[in-house]
Amino acid sequence: MSFSSLPLEVLVQVLSYLTPTDIVKANRTCKSFYSASRVTKLWKTVCDKEHNVTVEQIGSSSFEDFYTKVLHHYGQTLGLWQMQIEHYGGLLSVKVVNGEIIATQLLPPIDPEVWMPFKRKDLFKISVDSEGKTEVNCLQGSGGPHKIEIMKGNSSNQFSVQCKQPEKHSKSKNREEKFASWIRDEVGIPPEHGVQGYQMELLKIKYLSIQQYESSCSFTCLQPINSLSNVPIQPGLFKGTYGGHGVEVIQLTYEGNRLHGTKVSGDPNVPAGKRSIIVHLDEPLVLNREQQRDLNSIKQLQNEGCSLPEGQEAPARQPFSIPFGIEDRGFVQLCEQKDIPTDFCRARYFGTGLIAMHGFRNSSRTDCHLVIFDEDVFAFLWMELGSLSVYSRADDFL
Structure with a gap:
């Protein structure tokens, strides 16, 4: 009995035991395997098995496209990461949402409101555009999505990013306005309303430090x-x-x-x-x-x-x-x-x-x-x- 005589659902089951790389190789061997490799159920299984990505997260996107064009190259970024910002560190959550990989910085709430949720700031996303091409975009600033490069680290527990158009990050040409806006986000009040002395000095040091990492930052995985x-x-x-x-x-x-x-x-x-x-x-x-x-x-x-x-x-x-x-x-x-x-x-x-x-x-x-x-x-x-x-x-x- 040849593979070509087996029912399609059996061939899909056979391919589901292979690695994604081997599935691609198998679909080039005969028409039967090629047909089986295009079945949505197979790629649903691959996405779930390799990265715990479900139907709800994919939305209307093609599972095959999403895996081969996004997860295969950038799936290692999924998870919870510590930002490597000198002194300050930070927390980054990378998840699949509506057919895109979204990286969100989780900022602590205003002191002392530890019971409040994290403040969220989307940093970058990875998706497939209408022409089927992979897009990797920085989301910082008001200049709209722009190119960012994601680089693997020395191990699977590390990666880094480099924005290609950091000039788009600035929300205002006025540095004082930008700093005042950051203060409001950080402590919940404008700087002129009670932020002074030692606290203001600490905030200035923090602001100047984190600005250096706006366009380039490394991340280390926080193990579950x-x-x-x-x-x-x-x-x-x-x-x-x-x-x-x-x-x-x-x-x-x-x-x-x-x-x-x-x-x-x-x-x-x-x-x-x-x-x-x-x-x-x-x-x-x-x-x-x-x-x-x-x-x-x-x-x-x-x-x-x-x-x-x-x-x-x-x-x-x-x-x-x-x-x-x-x-x-x-x-x-x-x-x-x-x-x-x-x-x-x-x-x-x-x-x-x-x-x-x-x-x-x-x-x-x-x-x-x-x-x-x-x-x-x-x-x-x-x-x-x-x-x-x-x-x-x-x-x-x-």
Whole structure:
């Protein structure tokens, strides 16, 4: 029996076990395989198997065209990426939407609104035009889509982009207007309405730094994190408050009996990529309200040793209060938004936080407490800084 005598649906099934490259080779061997290779169902299977791309994402586009002209060349860019911007990092989501690959920068919300969704800025897209040609366009600026080059990195976990017409990025010829517009997006108010002093200096430094990466930037893949059992809080991405630096993104991961919070976005003091938080899961804490009265009370307990005795289980719920004199970086507001009680927590652990001067000079780790309220919310008490940062799970990048 020859292949030509087999039903078309059988040939399609046979081809579905091949790699896309081998499918193209097979369709040149005979008319039967050529006909089978043009069946939409086959390319639906390829798109799903290779890149988890579904009918809903493709829309009215041809699956074969989309795979051979877009996914085959640029499918490796799909996923979640850390932007390689000095000090500041950043988050990039690349997805298939309506038959196009769209790359969107996910910008943290205005401080301290960690409960709010990311602000979104489309950076580039890859699509097939009406003539069947692949288009790779930069979407920045008001000059309309224009050419951008996407280059593979040294591994599949890296890529970079280079805009070919960066002059189209500027929304205004006036530099002051452009800066004022950026300030409004960054902090929610015009610069003349209360942005001054140290905060203005930090914003100027950030603005000048990120402008250097507008037309050229590299990206490193953020590996997917699976759910775990028997952990105090599931790993993942969280938005957190960092005082004058605003809201930043960290990634929680586990390593043995340590919980790490690594910065995905950062600042000139503690840059992206550094471990902002290290939590000692073998040092659970239980404090009553009197012991949390003020920072001196907590420090005294710390010196005396306040961890639970080995083998003793922590209660499912314990008292919590913000010590007198501690700066609240959005905790009460977040609890109001999420309807979380402010006077109880689920768990508390000893840990350390990374602090440094500008330029990551004189970096050191300082005593802190991790306080968990539910699966999506935790706080970090920075004792040396006298502040309480709050973190909310970031799940709106999916």
